[in-house]
Amino acid sequence: MNTPGPEARVAIRAVSRGAPAARYIHPMNIRDVDLNLLVMLDALLRERSVTRAAEAMNITQPAMSNALKRLRKLLGDPILVRTAGGMQPTARAEQLQRPVRNALAQMEAAIAPNRAFDPATAERLFTILITDYAASVLMPHVVAVLETEAPGIALNILSASGDAIGQIERGEADVLVNQFGQLPANFHHQRLWRDRLACLIRSDHPALTAAGGELTLEAFLAQRHILITQTGIGLSRLDEVLADRGLAREISVLTRHYQLPRQLVAESHMIATLPARIARYQARHLGLAVLDPPVELPEFQVGIAWGALDHHDPAHRWLRERIVRIARETLD
Incomplete structure (x- = not known):
């Protein structure tokens, strides 16, 4: 009777534990x-x-x-x-x-090992997970700098999903740019810029005309609204503040996209509440007005986070430090 070889024994043990044996039949040997x-x-x-x-x-x-x-x-x-x-x-x-x-x-x-990282000659691909809001206000500045300082650095810019932390932990992405709550203990992060919420509304909206260009709380609540949510469910900080007062607004459209609401606002009487930086940019191109919400809302911070896997990598460190400096010089 022949004795099973090492690979066969691995497969036998896998089957005994309920794991599929097929994945052990043809292992790839790096030596080959x-x-x-x-x-x-x-x-x-x-x-x-x-x-x-x-x-x-x-x-x-x-x-x-x-x-x-x-x-x-x-x-x-x-x-x-x-x-x-x-x-x-x-x-x-x-x-x-x-x-x-x-x-x-x-x-x-x-x-x-003794060669210092040189951005001018380095060639590397970095994957950045980011919301389209943050990408719109930050990435044009980053790309402009890399074009002159690190022409061999390529960026794979992906929309941040609910599994963004897991993607970084698995090595599928390098950094995450977003608003953060609680991060895993092995993650690092730095602040990039601050922003606040603003209302995007048509300049000729009847509610503004009736109030002399002012957006009153009464008029605000009487309109239909667009809610931008990264998860597709739940309420925003604005809705929480309204709920604390026993108030609520009528939400007609929910979207994960920051670019869509400007078109909806321009062609309807709806109001979109979104970060002021992107609201001001969108208003310039469509003749829209950017106004403060009729309730007081706190500022929020956008930051950059990365995992322990890349923390000491010289190229990774250079890129994230450069992003931090760009954001603080141009946005903060």
């Missing part, structure tokens, strides 16, 4: 992987073109095509697919892009 393929994969995902990736790596196009063929076989995935808009990465490839880029960056840093 040509690590040069990871460098090729990084180039392909950055350039999204076999020709441009080959030029970036200073190799021939047939050589890069062969590398892509080997990667597809290794990963069991097309990696890049041809679309009307050019070559696009698959979902699997997008999942791999940041881990591969960061793994290569860490390997480079390990080989040359």
Whole structure:
């Protein structure tokens, strides 16, 4: 009778615990992987073109095509697919892009440990989780600075979801820009800027005309409202303040998007209450008015948070410190 090998024993133990054995049948051994393929994969995902990736790596196009063929076989995935808009990465490839880029960056840093981080020559992809409000007011400033100071730094800007903390803990994202309540103990954060809520309303709204341009509490409560909520449920701080007074407003539209309300306000009598910075920007383009809410509301803070995994990484530290400085110089 033959004795099961180590891999078979792992599979047997997995089945005995109720876990699926299939995932243990064909384990990938890193010793069987040509690590040069990871460098090729990084180039392909950055350039999204076999020709441009080959030029970036200073190799021939047939050589890069062969590398892509080997990667597809290794990963069991097309990696890049041809679309009307050019070559696009698959979902699997997008999942791999940041881990591969960061793994290569860490390997480079390990080989040359005494070399200081140089933003002018560094090449790296950072994933930023952020609300569209914060992205609208912050990211144009950040991108403008990176374009001159760190042209090799690329940003993957994603909408912050309810699982943002988990994404950072799993290494799927680098930083989160948002308003924070309680963060996990192993997280770090810094304040970026302060803001307050303001009301976005049509300049020719009948309620303003009747009150000489003033938004009274009575008129405010008589209108229909747009509620912006990141979760899609629940009430805002404004509604909590009104509820403390025994009052409530009529909410007709709930949305997670900060850009949509301006169009709704411009074409209706509804009122949107949103951060003043973005309200002022939107009002300029559509002839809308920005007014203080008819109740006193506290300021709120927007911050940047990151996990312990990246806290000591030189490139990560440079980027977040640069974001903090940009925000405080331009927004705070």
